[in-house]
Amino acid sequence: MGESYDLGPRLGSYRVSRATDAEIGRLIDEGETALNVLFEDRDILLQESAGNFWLAQYICNKVCAIQEVYETQDAPKVLTFDLLGIRRRLMAELSQRYTPIARTFAKGKKWRPGGNKPYLEVFLALSRIPDSVVTFDKVLNVVAEHRRPGIKAIRNRIAEVIYDPSKPTDLRRQIAFEADVGFSIEDPLFRYFLSNIDVAQLYKDLGIEPEVMEGARRFSYDIGFSFAGETRRIVEAVNAQLKLEDVITFYDFDQQAFLLALDLEHTLRRLYADSCRYFLVFLGEQYSEKVWTKYEKDIMTTGGRKDHIIPVILDDAGAKGAVGIPSTVGRIDLRTQWAEIQKTGTVSDETIHAIRNRCVLPLLEKLDAGNGDV
Incomplete structure (x- = not known):
């Protein structure tokens, strides 16, 4: 049966249940009788066995081995033990x-x-x-x-x-x-x-x-996104590639169930203030025109944190930056890729490859470096 670890699920549902102390106690009784020994502090043995017959046998075996009890004793013997030492x-x-x-x-x-x-x-x-x-x-x-x-x-x-x-x-x-x-x-x-x-x-x-x-535990998410709805397609592509690397992202479409019935203004203020370690801000010509992007950007740039905003440039208008995000901040340039997506209406393998090289891989290096936590 050593190779049959998947047999149970294939045959049907089963549930692993805990043995009672009385059942484990009977097992210990039989061992004591067979070896002519008596375990001191049996309650501790029962507790340590956690309701598992196999584990109870294993622990009792170790107690016996420490005191060199390998066969039936000629005279009754009390087995004392140090639980911490056994453990x-x-x-x-x-x-x-x-x-x-x-x-x-x-x-x-x-x-x-x-x-x-x-x-x-x-x-x-x-x-x-x-x-x-x-x-x-x-x-x-x-x-x-x-x-x-x-x-x-x-x-x-x-x-x-x-x-x-x-x-x-x-x-x-x-x-x-x-x-x-x-x-x-x-x-x-x-x-x-x-x-x-x-x-x-x-x-x-x-x-x-x-x-x-x-x-690492300080933040709920590694990466959060701020973008105008018109640029969603490239944001989705970046998000998908980050998720393949098990990067924890805050992307609105992934969080719809979480956001239902919540006060979005209050919730997003908390999220954009201190729940995301880094923010990718996708700067295109529509970014500065949207109410929600302005709201998000204002929270990100006034919360007292630093080095947590990473601009992603999508077109020439976005290259001019946004008020509150200095133009000297290191940025990711995806203008060619965004132009191609707009032209073809699709995200090609070549575009995905470029997004990984230009955006995803540098982000992974930054996450690994452990910077930007303040």
């Missing part, structure tokens, strides 16, 4: 097995040390929830509210991280995921490892400092 031994052993799994999941599809880390946040949320079956909503409930957009944005791609044919690490033996349901931790030892993981050590394994992680 350290278990985690030292399990870390060798599961740290590559943790790194693979936490890094997700696209890992960039300086940007948002939504897969890592999901992993940390799972470590704080002791259950083997975890709904996606429960994951959302344990992360800060302003971080939830990033978690929701990767929902449909988590399964690709758990199993990616292009990568050597296959996570399906440890964890299953369905976007409409949530997570099932298939491996009880991985569940134990997850519940006791040293977060500081995980950060070190990932090559990030805690303060970098906290800095």
Whole structure:
């Protein structure tokens, strides 16, 4: 059955349930009788086993091994143990097995040390929830509210991280995921490892400092967009390419459900003031004529932040800039690409290639650099 981790979903629905303390207790009773031993502090063993028969056997085996109990004792023997010591031994052993799994999941599809880390946040949320079956909503409930957009944005791609044919690490033996349901931790030892993981050590394994992680958590989105509706087609193209790189973007059409029934003026003021790490401002001839773009630009340029606005020039009128955005600010020039889109009415592969080279790749480098957080 070692290769049949996908058998359950193919046969039908099933639910992993927790064993009762009484059931685990009977298992320990049988072991004590067979070995002629008595475990001291049985309640602690029950609690540490977390309702899992396999894990209970594993922990009891380690207690016995530490005291060199490998067969039935001639005289009754009381087995004492130090829980923290047992846990350290278990985690030292399990870390060798599961740290590559943790790194693979936490890094997700696209890992960039300086940007948002939504897969890592999901992993940390799972470590704080002791259950083997975890709904996606429960994951959302344990992360800060302003971080939830990033978690929701990767929902449909988590399964690709758990199993990616292009990568050597296959996570399906440890964890299953369905976007409409949530997570099932298939491996009880991985569940134990997850519940006791040293977060500081995980950060070190990932090559990030805690303060970098906290800095990334400050913003709900990596990139926000400000543009006139007439230029939506090129904005959509940029947004699509950024999302392929797991950059968390605020794009109005992606957020329609979120914006329903909200006071848009209040909501957008909060978003454009401090929810996006960077803003792409698509400057064309219509930009300065729109009420909402003026509103967005005024918020972005008067909030006390700096180095967070990146102008994208779409035509000669846009090249003149906008009031409040200095003409000396480094900018991205997509005039040729926008002219081609307007002329043909389509976004060609050649245009996409140019957008990636001129716009997306420099943005990824900027996100990785970890600048512009103030």
